Amino acid sequence: MKGKRAEFGDKACAIARALGVIGDWWSMLIIRDALAGKRRFGEFQASLGLAKNILSTRLQKLVAHGVLAVVPASDGSAYKEYVLTAKGEKLYLLTVALWQWGEEFCFAPGELTYDMVDKDTCKPLQPLELRAADGRIIGPRDMRAMARPAADLRRTRKAGTRVRR
Amino acid sequence: MKGKRAEFGDKACAIARALGVIGDWWSMLIIRDALAGKRRFGEFQASLGLAKNILSTRLQKLVAHGVLAVVPASDGSAYKEYVLTAKGEKLYLLTVALWQWGEEFCFAPGELTYDMVDKDTCKPLQPLELRAADGRIIGPRDMRAMARPAADLRRTRKAGTRVRR
DNA sequence: CTGTATCCTTAAAGATACTG
DNA sequence: CAGTATCTTTAAGGATACAG
Numbered sequence: 153m154k155g156k157r158a159e160f161g162d163k164a165c166a167i168a169r170a171l172g173v174i175g176d177w178w179s180m181l182i183i184r185d186a187l188a189g190k191r192r193f194g195e196f197q198a199s200l201g202l203a204k205n206i207l208s209t210r211l212q213k214l215v216a217h218g219v220l221a222v223v224p225a226s227d228g229s230a231y232k233e234y235v236l237t238a239k240g241e242k243l244y245l246l247t248v249a250l251w252q253w254g255e256e257f258c259f260a261p262g263e264l265t266y267d268m269v270d271k272d273t274c275k276p277l278q279p280l281e282l283r284a285a286d287g288r289i290i291g292p293r294d295m296r297a298m299a300r301p302a303a304d305l306r307r308t309r310k311a312g313t314r315v316r317r
Numbered sequence: 318m319k320g321k322r323a324e325f326g327d328k329a330c331a332i333a334r335a336l337g338v339i340g341d342w343w344s345m346l347i348i349r350d351a352l353a354g355k356r357r358f359g360e361f362q363a364s365l366g367l368a369k370n371i372l373s374t375r376l377q378k379l380v381a382h383g384v385l386a387v388v389p390a391s392d393g394s395a396y397k398e399y400v401l402t403a404k405g406e407k408l409y410l411l412t413v414a415l416w417q418w419g420e421e422f423c424f425a426p427g428e429l430t431y432d433m434v435d436k437d438t439c440k441p442l443q444p445l446e447l448r449a450a451d452g453r454i455i456g457p458r459d460m461r462a463m464a465r466p467a468a469d470l471r472r473t474r475k476a477g478t479r480v481r482r
Numbered sequence: 483c484t485g486t487a488t489c490c491t492t493a494a495a496g497a498t499a500c501t502g
Numbered sequence: 503c504a505g506t507a508t509c510t511t512t513a514a515g516g517a518t519a520c521a522g
Contacts (some may be wrong), residue, residue, distance in 0.1 A: 158367065158515080160342060161423075166430055167349050167412065170419030175342050176494090177325060184332050187457060193504055202323065203496045208505065218422075230502090231504055236457075239422045244457035245445050247332065249414040254335030257383075257404045258326075265331055266462040270449040274463060277455060280410050283443045284435040290442060292352060292401075292409035297431040298439060323495080341514090358484055368516045373485065395522090396484055486521075494514085500507080 173217045174243065178202060178210050180250065183236075183243050186220065191233040219243070245280070252279055338382045339408065343367060343375050345415065348401075348408050351385065356398040384408070410445070417444055 160172035174180055178200065185199050197207050211234055214220040219240035225231040236243075251268050259265055268277050282290040325337035339345055343365065350364050362372050376399055379385040384405035390396040401408075416433050424430055433442050447455040 158342065164430055165346075165349070166416045166419030166423060167345060168419075169423035170415045171342055171345060173419075173423065175340075175345070177323065177336055177340050178495095180332060180336060180340070181330075184330075187460075188462060197504095203498090204505070205497090205507080206495060209494090229503085241457040242418055242421065244460070245447060246411070246414040246418055248447055248460075249411040249445075250335045251331045253407060253411055254331030254333075254338075256407065258331060258334035258338065264464070265329055267465050268460050269463045270453075270455060271459050271461045273449065273451070275450040277460060278448045278450060278452075280414075280445055280447060282410060282413055282445060284438065285440040285443060286438070287443075288435075290435060292406040294436050295352075295409070295413075295433050295442060296436045297353060298434045299429070300432050343515095362484095368518090369485070370487080370517090371515055374514090394483085484522080486519105488519080489517090491516080492512105492514095494512095496509105496511080498508085498510105500505105502504085502506100 170246075173219065174214075174246075176210075178206065179214060179219075180243075180247065182207075182210055182214065183219070183240065184247055186234065186236050186240065187244055187247060191235055192225075192231070193234075196234075214240070248277065249280055335411075338384065339379075339411075341375075343371065344379060344384075345408075345412065347372075347375055347379065348384070348405065349412055351399065351401050351405065352409055352412060356400055357390075357396070358399075361399075379405070413442065414445055 160168040160175065163169060163172075174183065181200055182196060185196055190196055190199060193204075193207065193211070196211070197204060200207065211220065215222055215234070218237055220234045221237050222232045223235055225233050248268060255265060255267070269275055270277060282295075284290050284294075325333040325340065328334060328337075339348065346365055347361060350361055355361055355364060358369075358372065358376070361376070362369060365372065376385065380387055380399070382404075383402055385399045386402050387397045388400055390398050413433060420430060420432070434440055435442060447460075449455050449459075
């Protein structure tokens with residue numbers, strides 16, 4: 153988070169690169185709000201309570217990385233709205249992983265919090281599960297990193313620039 | 318990441334709290350290494366290439382939050398080893414979410430990277446899927462936050478202090 | 483080899499004023 | 503309301519010396 157210090161965007165590790173994009177304390181909260189349907193500068197600011205210049209910087213960074221896109225305001229005003237791209241929307245899995253972990257381990261019993269629910273039924277979502285190719289559930293010690301070319305199982309790069317809605 | 322600035326640890330949002338614990342640029346990489354089996358100070362330092370004092374601070378913070386635990390060195394030396402607690406191990410889902418997103422969106426075609434594979438078969442893991450209580454797959458726009466008491470679906474708080482291995 | 487303690491640099495976070 | 507531009511603060515990150 154210093155800046156001159158470590159640069160994560162060019163590391164060979166996918167985790168490091170992802171952190172280079174959304175690995176600061178505000179970005180994932182912006183994503184959370186965007187997933188909740190927020191799109192205006194003021195909505196984000198009111199929700200997050202951070203300084204406007206900081207929010208401005210963060211939004212610009214996320215736009216530069218193709219996570220958010222700027223579109224004309226839907227109410228006909230001259231302002232911008234910030235909407236998730238396909239790349240940004242895909243962060244919902246990360247959001248949920250963060251949410252479920254935080255909920256399980258970062259609250260004292262009885263503390264009030266919010267839960268992620270299925271929009272249709274309003275029932276809680278299942279905890280995320282990781283599965284092997286054959287469907288077996290994979291635990292923390294059943295996996296490892298393995299070198300291979302990045303090309304094969306990825307979608308087109310342009311997908312990241314398509315906007316939601 | 319500044320410090321005096323925003324405090325995330327006491328927010329009502331589980332995401333904010335989780336970010337208060339592992340929401341900086343180094344912690345998730347330490348977790349990644351710990352999941353890969355690293356446990357010694359020097360192993361982390363060599364792998365991450367960060368200053369020793371920073372690593373020391375990060376390790377202490379993770380220990381303080383119950384993500385890592387200090388155990389006597391397994392080789393009989395007087396040194397410490399840092400092992401994941403159950404709370405820390407559970408971060409493997411977050412790690413994989415980060416990994417899969419980074420791999421899909423943060424690499425140019427043809428760039429070399431590492432993949433997460435099933436340790437037994439060495440085959441790639443399935444992309445994470447989010448499911449509703451009834452098993453339906455949930456996309457980014459099929460969920461929302463809902464207020465409720467934190468007490469009901471959480472495990473015991475002590476689980477976080479149990480160490481791995 | 484493991485760390486901790488110091489010192490330094492810098493840029494991230496905040497406050498705030500200002501423009502459209 | 504929506505942002506940009508300045509200015510200040512401060513602590514995070516780094517380098518390095520030092521201790522067990």
